[in-house]
Amino acid sequence: MKLTFIIIFSLFLPVLAGAQGSFIRSYGFSGYNEGVDIHLHPGGYLVVANSSFPGGNTQVYLLKTGLDGTPLWDRAFFQGGITRITQAAVVSPDSILLGGTTHVSGQGYHFFMALVDTLGGVYWEQSFGGEGWHGINAFKHLGSRIWITGYSLSTDMDTKRAYAGVMDMDGSLVREQVLPGSTESELNAMDMLGDTALVAVGYVVNPSDSMKNGRMLFLDTALNILMDTVMSDTAENNFLFCQYHAPRIFTGGYHHIPGNSKQGWVFVYNMNLGGRERCETGGGANDDVYYDVTVTPDGSAYYYTGFTESFGQGKKDIFNIQTNFQGYWLKGRTYGHWEDEVGRRIISDHQNRVIVCGYSESWGAGYRNIILMVADSVNETVPYWDHFVHTSAPKNRDNLLHAYPNPFTNQIYVEVPGTERGQPHTLVIRHITGQHVATKRITESQSLSTSHLKPGVYMLELQGTGRRKMIIKVE
Numbered sequence: 001m002k003l004t005f006i007i008i009f010s011l012f013l014p015v016l017a018g019a020q021g022s023f024i025r026s027y028g029f030s031g032y033n034e035g036v037d038i039h040l041h042p043g044g045y046l047v048v049a050n051s052s053f054p055g056g057n058t059q060v061y062l063l064k065t066g067l068d069g070t071p072l073w074d075r076a077f078f079q080g081g082i083t084r085i086t087q088a089a090v091v092s093p094d095s096i097l098l099g100g101t102t103h104v105s106g107q108g109y110h111f112f113m114a115l116v117d118t119l120g121g122v123y124w125e126q127s128f129g130g131e132g133w134h135g136i137n138a139f140k141h142l143g144s145r146i147w148i149t150g151y152s153l154s155t156d157m158d159t160k161r162a163y164a165g166v167m168d169m170d171g172s173l174v175r176e177q178v179l180p181g182s183t184e185s186e187l188n189a190m191d192m193l194g195d196t197a198l199v200a201v202g203y204v205v206n207p208s209d210s211m212k213n214g215r216m217l218f219l220d221t222a223l224n225i226l227m228d229t230v231m232s233d234t235a236e237n238n239f240l241f242c243q244y245h246a247p248r249i250f251t252g253g254y255h256h257i258p259g260n261s262k263q264g265w266v267f268v269y270n271m272n273l274g275g276r277e278r279c280e281t282g283g284g285a286n287d288d289v290y291y292d293v294t295v296t297p298d299g300s301a302y303y304y305t306g307f308t309e310s311f312g313q314g315k316k317d318i319f320n321i322q323t324n325f326q327g328y329w330l331k332g333r334t335y336g337h338w339e340d341e342v343g344r345r346i347i348s349d350h351q352n353r354v355i356v357c358g359y360s361e362s363w364g365a366g367y368r369n370i371i372l373m374v375a376d377s378v379n380e381t382v383p384y385w386d387h388f389v390h391t392s393a394p395k396n397r398d399n400l401l402h403a404y405p406n407p408f409t410n411q412i413y414v415e416v417p418g419t420e421r422g423q424p425h426t427l428v429i430r431h432i433t434g435q436h437v438a439t440k441r442i443t444e445s446q447s448l449s450t451s452h453l454k455p456g457v458y459m460l461e462l463q464g465t466g467r468r469k470m471i472i473k474v475e
Contacts, residue, residue, distance in 0.1 A: 021353075024335060024373045025069040026364035029053035033061070035357035035370040037088045038345050042466075044072060047357050048088040048098070049370045057082045060098060061370075062118070069372055075120045078102070083112060086137050091169075092459060094118045095470040099148060101135035102127050109133050111150065113167060115470075123406065123472055124171040131155050134163070138189045138242075140198065143433040144169045144457060147221070149187035149200045152178050159184045162202055162215075164223050169432050169457040170407075170472055177223055183207050185215065189242040189251070193271075196221060201239035201251050204230055211236035211258075216251070216269065237265060245295045247271040248325065250302060254289045255281045262287040264306060264319070268327040278327035284310025288319060292345050296352040299325070305343030305356050308334055314362060316340040318373065320354060335373060337362030343373075351376075401467040403460055407474045410451040414460065416444060417467060425462050432457040432470075 027033070031052035039046045044066040051061040060077040077083075082103035089097040094117050102112040104127060111134045114125035128134075132154040139148040145166060152163040157178075162185040165176035179185065187202040197220050203212040214231040216239065231237055240253030248270050255265040263281040270277035282288070286309035293304045301322055308319035317336030320343065323329055335341060339361035346356045353376055360371040402415035414427065421444055429438040437458065440448065453473050460469045 021067070022375045023069050024363075024371065025065075026360050026369040026371050027063055027071065028364050028366050028369040031366045032058070032368050033364075033366050033370045034344075034359040034368055035372065036085060036344055038347055038355060038357035038372070039088065039090045040347065040349055040355075041090065042093055043067065045069075045355065045372065045374075046088075046090065046096070047370060047372055048085060048096075049357075050084050051076070051370075053366075058084050060085050060100075062096065062116075063370065064118070065372065069374065073118075075116075075118065077114070077116055077120070077122065078125070084135075085112075086135070087139060089139070089141055091115070091141065092468045092470050094468070095123070097139070097141060097146065099136040099139045107131045109135060111136050111148070111152075111163075111165070113139070113146065113148065113171065115169075115171065117470075121406075123470070126167070126171045126173070128173060129154075132157070133160070137187060137202075138200075140190055140192050141169070142192060142195060144431070145174070145221070147190065147192075147198055149190045149202075151186040161185055162187045162204070162217075164200065164219065166221070166223060170455070170474070175223055179217075179225075187215075187217070188238070188240050188253075191242050191244040191249070193218070193244055197226065199242060199244060199249055201242045203238045209234075211256075212238050214239040214251075214253070214267070216249075239267070240290070241292045243293050243295060245299065248277065250293045250295070250327070252290050252293070252304070254287075261285060261310070262289055264288045264290045264304070264308075264321070266290065266304065266323060266327045266329075280323075280327050280329060282321070282329055283308065286310045290319070290321075291343060291358075294346045294348050296348045297350055298352060301348075301352060302327075303346050303348060303354055305346040305358070307340075307342040312336050314338050314341060316342055318343040318356060318358060318371075320346070320356065320375075322377075336360075340368075341371065353377075401460060401462050401465075401469045403469050403471050407472040408450060409474060410449065411447055412450050412471060413447045414442065414445060416442065416462070417465070420462065420465060420467075421445070425464065428461045428463055429453075430459045430461065432459060 033051045035049045037048040047063040049061040062075045064072045085100035110127040110129040115123040137150040148165045153160040162179040166174040183205040185204040187200045190200040200217045214237045218226040236256040238253045242251045252265040254262040256262045263283040266280045268278040288308045290306040307316040312334030314336040317334035321332035342358045343356045344358040356373040427442045
């Protein structure tokens, strides 16, 4: 069912005022800056972006803001080459996983994964794939494993193919496979189905009409294919996002009938029914695309973000909609100005607020700027506040738990936060899977013997303070 006439009347309202705590703010430098992921982080938000500042090459940029959007600190990574991130995951408050693609001189683009800390350090980085064009579009981590999906185009292939892999949390590649097929394919997003299986979505090109058709894959954690479903349709469609909220999988992207514009597409797969529960398109005379979905913590609302060229003030406007649990459209709104504004990632907090990051070409210092929007609901009007150039504000080292060297071998020095020194604390060491390894009473910074630990990833926790630190033991 098309939603064209339902949406039009609610989306041309002017963006003039917002409820307390709501805002739209932009961040960045001259050149290219694009927000690609957003996470709740203690006391605010962690924005993950790609930026061309300062050298012109694409680098990874992390920005921590307060709950009102005020910048608190920022970090830049991998400035020496071209590295583009598509997704991030918060492993602990100071440890961030990054996935995407990186340029390797003379070999093209490789798969790229890294584990970094919020002080600007890098635990490890891995690029792999060989000569060609390879990239990670999505990943999920659970315990000591990371599952990755994306695309691979090696020099011995005639077209791009969907890719899946498994890594350990120390950065080593455990297993990988290029999915079979004779036409172009790609996996754009994924989610875990409990701890034994995963769902991945994307597209495969139909050889009969050369159009993309949405693809949904179910795999076990060893990457064995359990089910492979391709949408049979006379229109082109592409799954761009995916989230599992039992018993439903929420996915979608766009649906494109030849000769017409792209329509935003919502597809709901019900695991209990073993098939499609709802398939809904919506849009107007021009292109409209959904890029991401989130479910509120209480399960009462389902929010989508993307862009619209059919409605709003600019060439492209951020397009947020809300549906019920079956995918039926309830309400929506656009946010933007004269040029392009696009929502790339959407999340919700414990107050069921809508939090979107993406990019703006109307506001800010550069050609394209990071944008962060927080609203109390999908259809709330939100004012644009102001633009921030980067802060480079140092993080207060005295408030952090540190351990070095990291990675370590048989000895590690634990530095107690300055605000906690002189007080007795319990230091707990757990394996990344959650298994308890050791407990030690500690008052001051000191060196610890770790010869009894096996190589792997561990978490230090200073009990009662909320301070944690990821550490990696190597041979």
